[in-house]
Amino acid sequence: MGDIQPWDGGRLAGRTIAILMEGDFVEPEVHYYQRRFAEEGAHTEFLTRLWGQRELTFNGHEYQQPFTVNGDLEAVDEERLRAIDALIVPSGMVSDRLRYSEDIDALAPATRLLKRAFAIPTVLKGIICHGMWLASPIPDVVRGRRVTCHNNLIGDVRNMGAAYTDQDIVVDGDLVTARTADHCHLFARTIIDLVAARRARRPSWTKPPVPAVRRIETEPATALAPAGTRAPATTGSAATGAPATTTPATANGSAATNGSAPRAVTALTRPGVVVSDLVAGYVTRYDADSEVVELRTSDGWPVRTRLTGTVSAEFLRNLGDPRIDASAHLPELLTPGRQLFVHGLFYPDDDAFDAKRLVFLGRRPEEYDFEKPDWWVRQIQELGRFYRRAQFGSGGPIDFADYRTVLRLGGEKADHHIQETDTISRLVYGMSSAYMLTGDEDFLDVAEQGAKYLRDHMRFVDRDEDVVYWYHGIDVTGGGERKLFTSEFSDDYDAIPMYEQIYALAGPTQLYRVTGDPRISADIEGTLRLFQRFFRDEERGGYFSHIDPITLSPHHETLGTNRSRKNWNSVGDHAPAYLFNLFLATGDDRHAAMLEETFDLIVEHLPGTDSPFVQERFHADWSPDYTWDWQQNRAVIGHNLKIAWNLMRMMAVRPKDKYRKLADHIGRTMPEFGSDRQRGGWYDVIERTLGAGETRHRLTWHNRKAWWQQEQAILAYQILAGHTGDQEFLRQAREAAAFYNAFFLDHDEGGVYFNVLADGTPYLLGTERLKGSHSMSMCHAAELCYLAAVYERLLLNDEPLTLWFRPSPGGFTDRVLRVAPDALPPGRVRLDWVEVDGRPYSAFDPLGLTVKLPDSESPLTVRAHLAPAGDPPATG
């Protein structure tokens, strides 16, 4: 066969398409690629495993036609791989032959190459027909991603965790899949379009293979975020405009079906379908004779609900509480104004909603059980017990060598031996907070031992630079200890991400509020020096998101897409994760100044005019970065709420009108865009702008609701209501707290669920079953209990609150213990009485909220009784 020269004038001139080859290839397919890509100007190279030969000749599947290959796939180094625009795994038996490995414990070289290609988003991956066989030993690369394949492989790709999609061509970010060799023309066309559309490349750094443990509910990301770059969801013309060609292609040919998907229709307009759903509403009318309840949802939609003969009803219950049936009291309970949740069925031939399960939030209208004084305290106690039992057993000694980041749904440990710094830190945060609310010393014991373990095992003291930083974690497989120096999460691999360093401080800082331990303070200050000296952008303000582990530079080329970048976390997450708590403990002006700079930058750079949601990713000069990995031009709803919440906290430290205005603006606009106003609860990741013809912002991955985003909503609206007295904010706070308490508490196993479906049903698949991992580990759930107790009692309900502290002998500068429960408006709270070691104590400042501690050789137990002071705000 003569050489087929690429056409210089084609739109793919200068581009390279690599195609893997082996015996039993499909001749027409391969010949088509040779010509079609050349026609567009692309250079096509064929690669195979050469087994030490200079070249190998393979025979085709149908006609035994010979084809000689001299490209060695084992010789493709990083540079060459990065230069490939698309890597194709073709039809036939090619992938099966290439996945042969003589070492049963090792990946075949071609699989290794494919895996490396998946780590580089700029390399488009094309897999057609039976090609997915090659990826079967590395299912992580397709887990959660939309794919198609030969009908014979549907079970295989589903077992690999991919989302099989019944189409001839499927595009999922940087992965293009096609059904059979008979779709090679559509496949080639899609690849050509995508390669041509991809912008001029930025220098891309090749990530090593994605590790087995993927980031689980990263606050910035989501569990199943595909690692692809932005690409059209499907190329319409290729996917649906093609005739259904049905000739069998390669092995065991079976007919392909036309891949056009059914038109999306809304649940309620879907003809002939019974839809199960949840309605959150307020009773407007109840007619006992017809058993009809009329409800109005948060956004004013009326729902006629019929109580069926099989309806059950219950009251909201806290963790640790039994189920209390309410079925016998329906006539008394269904009074106008009362909020409730109704699970039921919509039938296509009926305009009423058939109720099956009702959840009441309190015994009387406008009574919410989660506003009872002990609700959150009992909840944090149950959370503390769950994690204590899961990690160390009940009652026995606490040994952090037994700590594991991965906990299964019931708290059992999996066969997984990683201890991540940030999950231990989060557990320390939760346990410290649980101690502050309950005074249970077992929780404090866990917190102190966790902080010590972090110090002994996870800390790197850099004596040359006089800074402290924290390992990603350690692997304790087989009783050994292997330090994981840089991040193992795919977003951040081989870098030191600001996010992990910030969260390494979360637990120790909360514990420092309680004990004043100078060793903790020294580590916090050392880590702050790391931030100031290496992450900070002196010129333009803010902090970079990643630094290189060797040079500690944010501008090093190995950082790839994380090079010279800033994001919400690196700039703003200091405040909620540790900085407010540090300031509460120290009262230090330096910490207040860092907070002020943080919020000034947030107000200046994050709000965009193009979207109701803030912009979260930036280049060094603060221009928006719309290209980053999964984030693109997307918003995390909880980050918007988190900003509103923390701006209001800042109003108590160094108030500025612009802080209040932005918080108020977010608080007023977010429900329409980010919440589910007919079922309750808050969504996850959303497109920041509307697409053509859309009137609603599209949800990026799913319409599930994550526990931590509910927390952000509850706290944001509680503090907004507490500051302003605005009834609308109070209503939002209650609706969010109602949804969270009704659907996130795991009454069977303990702890809280990670995600629920839109209708409140727990979503228990994959990593979202887990209870100990990244950010689940008693961080947000405990933070919610602690702060909801503070805001509800002291700001909203005019009730007192007692907090516990345990200052260590050398703790706290000048022996001053600061007991402010949070950054609350000055004058709203006073310190009523103090007990030290069980005796009344008088050396305290009731308005400054400080206690002058007595000298002591041993730790002191301090109880601080705080009460609302001054006039509550006018209601508005």
Add this chain to the structure above:
Amino acid sequence: MQLAKYMQGDVTVIALDGRLDSGTATRVQQDLEALVPEGAPVLLDLSRVSYMSSAGLRVLLLVYRQANDSGARIALAAVPRDAYEIMAATGFLDFFTVSDSVADGVTALSA
């Protein structure tokens, strides 16, 4: 900083000679990445390292992980006294095999 690689039986020995500090760390790390074999035991001979800063320690950590990921055993030989003290204080010695001489290190890795 000069690097030299030679074989002692099955063990790859890489000898480092000079200062390992923030000025040399990036290059040393790249060189080591290329020199450390996949899946085979490797011994870093530090006897001629005149100075090692924290950046040098970080290089060792990354090399350690690279070796671990490929299933290779890695050991350090003849760690200079100053560096040894820093490594002891920062917990490094817990996870490296450390020997006094190249010969001892080769024996340990060949065992």
